[in-house]
Amino acid sequence: MPTYQIDPDKLLAAADLLSPAQVARGRPPYTAHRRASSTAYYAVFHAVTARAVDYVLKTAPDDFRRRVRRWINHADIAEVCRWISTLQGTGNYQVPKHIRDLLAPPGGPVLIDSDTVAIADGFLELYEKRMEADYDHFAVFTRADTLGHIALARQTVHRVETADSAAVQAFFGLIAFQARIQRR
Amino acid sequence: MNEPEAIAALVRFAETYRDERDAALAVISARAVLDENAAGESVTRLVLLLPDPEADTWDVDHVRDLRLALGRLGTELGLPPVTLTLVPASQRDEVDAFTA
Numbered sequence: 001m002p003t004y005q006i007d008p009d010k011l012l013a014a015a016d017l018l019s020p021a022q023v024a025r026g027r028p029p030y031t032a033h034r035r036a037s038s039t040a041y042y043a044v045f046h047a048v049t050a051r052a053v054d055y056v057l058k059t060a061p062d063d064f065r066r067r068v069r070r071w072i073n074h075a076d077i078a079e080v081c082r083w084i085s086t087l088q089g090t091g092n093y094q095v096p097k098h099i100r101d102l103l104a105p106p107g108g109p110v111l112i113d114s115d116t117v118a119i120a121d122g123f124l125e126l127y128e129k130r131m132e133a134d135y136d137h138f139a140v141f142t143r144a145d146t147l148g149h150i151a152l153a154r155q156t157v158h159r160v161e162t163a164d165s166a167a168v169q170a171f172f173g174l175i176a177f178q179a180r181i182q183r184r
Numbered sequence: 185m186n187e188p189e190a191i192a193a194l195v196r197f198a199e200t201y202r203d204e205r206d207a208a209l210a211v212i213s214a215r216a217v218l219d220e221n222a223a224g225e226s227v228t229r230l231v232l233l234l235p236d237p238e239a240d241t242w243d244v245d246h247v248r249d250l251r252l253a254l255g256r257l258g259t260e261l262g263l264p265p266v267t268l269t270l271v272p273a274s275q276r277d278e279v280d281a282f283t284a
Contacts, residue, residue: 021240090255091265121248128221128267135222140231140279145270147241155244 005066008050008157011043012150019146033141034133040153041130044123047160048077052175076178078127080171081120084112090121103170115163116171122156190261191216191228197257198232206246208237212273215281218264226264230254231281236272 019028019036028036049069057065085091087104104110129149132139185193195214203209213233221227234242251268258266271279 085255085265086259088252089259090252092259092262093265117252118248121252124265125251125267128227128265131222132267140269140271140281142269142271142275142279144237144241144272144275148244148247148270151241151244152247 006042006046008043008047008161011039011046012154012157015039015043015150015153019143019150021147028143030141033143033146034139036146037126037141037149038130038133040150041126041133043153044126044156044160045074045077047157048072048119048123048172048175051160052077052172052179055169055172056176071181072175072179074127077123077175079178080174081123081127083174084116084120084171085124087112088117091124099174111167111170113165113167115159115165116167119156119159119163119168119171122152122159126153126156185261187218187263190258190263191218193261194228194230194254194258194263194266198230198254201250201253203246203250206243208235208242209246209250210235213282228258228263228266229269230266231269231271231279233271233273233276233279233282236274242270 015036018032018039046069049072050065052072053065053069057068060068082091082093083095083099083103086093086095087100087110103112126149133141195216198211198214198216201209201211211232211234215231217229219227219229237243247268247270251266254268255266258264271282276282
């Protein structure tokens with residue numbers, strides 16, 4: 001029986017098809033580059049939703065977890081990534097005091113490591129690129145830059161699926177709580 | 185420092201950026217503009233002209249270091265978050281930012 005679930009690796013493979021690394025003659029049109037960058041972003045997005053839900057609902061049935069994954073939206077993830085970015089000095093977003101005290105307590109250990117920084121950076125860069133790809137008529141997507149987006153997505157998906165430090169667990173836990181149950 | 189001065193400082197920094205590990209990450213030229221994204225959020229769009237990468241694209245980790253360095257300076261300058269567009273030198277003529 002076929003399954004139709006969204007698989008980050010298959011999205012990355014689709015991005016590769018849209019913007020292949022080796023082209024015999026000519027090159028894919030810029031529209032294909034846009035779709036490749038957008039698809040690469042979605043690979044990361046779906047890897048993050050899987051990890052966040054698996055983290056808090058580890059033993060729930062597969063269908064249950066897939067339904068809950070739909071509750072996590074793009075902004076939920078971006079918000080947590082922006083906290084990380086700001087606390088690392090690479091962004092100037094608002095970070096609520098209770099979140100700041102949680103992730104970077106005064107005098108206490110900072111609960112941000114190189115994996116969370118890389119995941120947050122990769123997500124935010126691709127989140128922005130996806131908006132450019134889908135909506136910005138002035139955006140430029142060179143072939144080399146597009147292949148860079150796919151490479152960044154591939155590396156970020158790998159980190160999302162394998163990194164397991166306390167900081168990474170806290171990161172995915174916060175994303176899951178961002179997408180708390182609400183009236184829908 | 186006002187916004188045009190901050191943008192100019194960011195561009196100056198970008199144009200002096202050299203990654204000692206990676207000859208393909210020596211910025212040739214940079215253009216920056218304040219804009220808003222599709223969600224209405226302010227962003228600093230930075231277009232960088234780089235030497236063509238040796239492989240199909242530039243090294244992911246080295247580009248991240250560049251992006252974080254620019255993001256750190258942009259934050260210090262009070263600019264909105266920085267997002268990058270990378271242009272290989274061989275495609276310079278195809279990008280308005282470097283031909284206008």
